[in-house]
Amino acid sequence: MALRLRLHSVAMNASYSMTLVLAMLLLANLGTKLWLAGHQASHVARHRDAVPRAFAGSISLEAHQKAADYTLAKSRVAVWDIALDAVLLLGWTLLGGLDVLNRGLLELIGPGMVQQLALVLCFVLIGGLLGLPLSLYQTFVIEQRFGFNHMTWGLWLSDLLKGLALGLVLGLPILGLILWLMAAGGNFWWWWAWVALVGYQVLVMWIAPNLIMPIFNKFTPLEYESLKQQVSELMARAGFTAKGFFVMDGSRRSAHSNAFFTGFGAHKRVVFFDTLLKQLNAHEMQAVLAHELGHFKHRHVIKMMITSFAFTLAGLAALGWLSQQVWFYTGLGVTPQIALNLGEHAAALASNDALALLLFMLVVPLATFFISPLSSSRSRRYEFEADAYAMQHAPAQDLASALLKLYQDNASTLTPDPLYVAFYYSHPPASQRLARMTS
Secondary structure (H helix, E strand, O other): OHHHHHHHHHHHHHHHHHHHHHHHHHHHHHHHHHHHHHHHHHHHHHOOOOOOHHHOOOOOHHHHHHHHHHHHHHHHHHHHHHHHHHHHHHHHOOOOHHHHHHHHHHHHHOOOHHHHHHHHHHHHHHHHHHHHHHHHHHHHHHHHHOOOEOOOHHHHHHHHHHHHHHHHHHHHHHHHHHHHHHHHOHHHHHHHHHHHHHHHHHHHHHHHHHHHHHHHOOEEEOOOHHHHHHHHHHHHHHOOOOOEEEEEOHHHOEOOOOEEEEOOHHHOEEEEEHHHHHHOOHHHHHHHHHHHHHHHHOOHHHHHHHHHHHHHHHHHHHHHHHOOOHHHHHOOOOOOHHHOOOOHHHHHHOOOHHHHHHHHHHHHHHHHHHHHHHHHHHHHHHHHHHHHHHHHHOOHHHHHHHHHHHHHHOOOOOOOOHHHHHHHOOOOOHHHHHHHHHO
């Protein structure tokens, strides 16, 4: 009896500790994000009325102020998004939302794989619905106000339905496999789950150019022969091959522009947004493509994939241990299914795997946010390396001119807050990139 009481006391203390850790992480996360958002807004507003000296001859005050106002508008939406995320996290965990949803589905469906899949799907759908108003406001108010939104309500609904269907077709099988491995894979299920996830991600990347992306966008062969010739010569000089050059109808949804590679090996495609073709001349396009080639030359994509796979493995191993700890569930406001009053036979069939997966997905971002400056810094370093490679294969003034146009046309602020940059910016600010090109 004394031993049982002692074990119960230890379990209760561990549960309280888990609750305390969650509360501390949530407060630290919320406070830091709101502070960074405020710092960014204050810094941009303070520099709104004067174009930075380095850009005085190339960027008008009107364009600079538009970029500042666009940044401030997005920052206000971001504050609401941060607050919503915090409320949802509390609602799902300590306020019992996930526990109520789990109990309700158990009563409705009964324990088993179907109930676990339903739990994850309901969690995703509820979160998506609650976040929908902010997403719509961002698209149809903020983007519309600044002239970037080309999305119609019909196209938005079509994208939504296609995305849901694609999520079910691609997501349900891998989710079911992971949950089955958690139940049947033994103590090292997380290793086999990692192998499955890596294979799944590689498969999706392989089929995306030909099967997934055309569902949402139209891809047509590049018709500008002079540009195609220049791009082909650039790729030949750099030792690259591509299956083809394509134009994507990005203007159907947005005035923002981009260029990118898709596919693997000899099946790589070069894709230009149609908006990019309207913004840049042939020489500037060549410089932008040289920058993208720099990422391939330095194997940035592969390096980032390896890092992502390593973090996934570590996360799954941690989940493998946490999923066996009762305090992990009770400390986050959830009663493990085995403790529910389901009857002896039903209890034996109940599983905590979906609960553990969802709780882990909710909590881990709170901690990983604080190492985001490391990944952001690495990404910015990669951009500098790609810029340096581009300048070896195209005139620096062409790349600088292209970047200036892209920053201006996309209303990217020229005066971001340095601390905000450290946490969130995957690309260096324009001032830093252009300074290296002109030095």
